[in-house]
Amino acid sequence: MIYKVRIILDASEDIFRDLEIESQTSLEDFHNAITQAFGFLGNEMASFYTCDQEWNQEEEIALFDLSESGSDVRLMNETFLEDILSKNTPKLIYVYDFLSMWTFLIELADIVEKEDGRAYPNVLFSFGELPESPPEKKFEAEKNSNEIDFDDSIDNYDDLDFDENWN
Numbered sequence: 001m002i003y004k005v006r007i008i009l010d011a012s013e014d015i016f017r018d019l020e021i022e023s024q025t026s027l028e029d030f031h032n033a034i035t036q037a038f039g040f041l042g043n044e045m046a047s048f049y050t051c052d053q054e055w056n057q058e059e060e061i062a063l064f065d066l067s068e069s070g071s072d073v074r075l076m077n078e079t080f081l082e083d084i085l086s087k088n089t090p091k092l093i094y095v096y097d098f099l100s101m102w103t104f105l106i107e108l109a110d111i112v113e114k115e116d117g118r119a120y121p122n123v124l125f126s127f128g129e130l131p132e133s134p135p136e137k138k139f140e141a142e143k144n145s146n147e148i149d150f151d152d153s154i155d156n157y158d159d160l161d162f163d164e165n166w167n
Contacts (some may be wrong), residue, residue, distance in 0.1 A: 018109070
């Protein structure tokens, strides 16, 4: 099957690419298709993230396993589009270049039959030019009622039983 997806730069202006890609494509090949569609060199680290309907980030699927223990991180070359993208879970988040944090929202638009003679992946539509630098991100957490409110209510820190020689 062929997935028709829209890949949208998370920015105030509309910048997106509509792409056709085979459902059995690895996420590593999908990553390469995205970088080419947006004109990146493709030489930076990247990750996909599963997410819920409100775009809340869930599980990471990394390009490489950078953990020391060889942990159970899902990898792009071992994960396929059809395993994580479906009509029931139509959204993904893609982050390219962790220093710049280019963030893209991916949404499955349609699933169609493969057309003979057509090469995939195929960019169907391109809208907007990528800016020279990524849009600024505000990393703000929601206010949690369990958060400690640090105020100036402690007058004397000597009574806190803190060992002065704590090296």
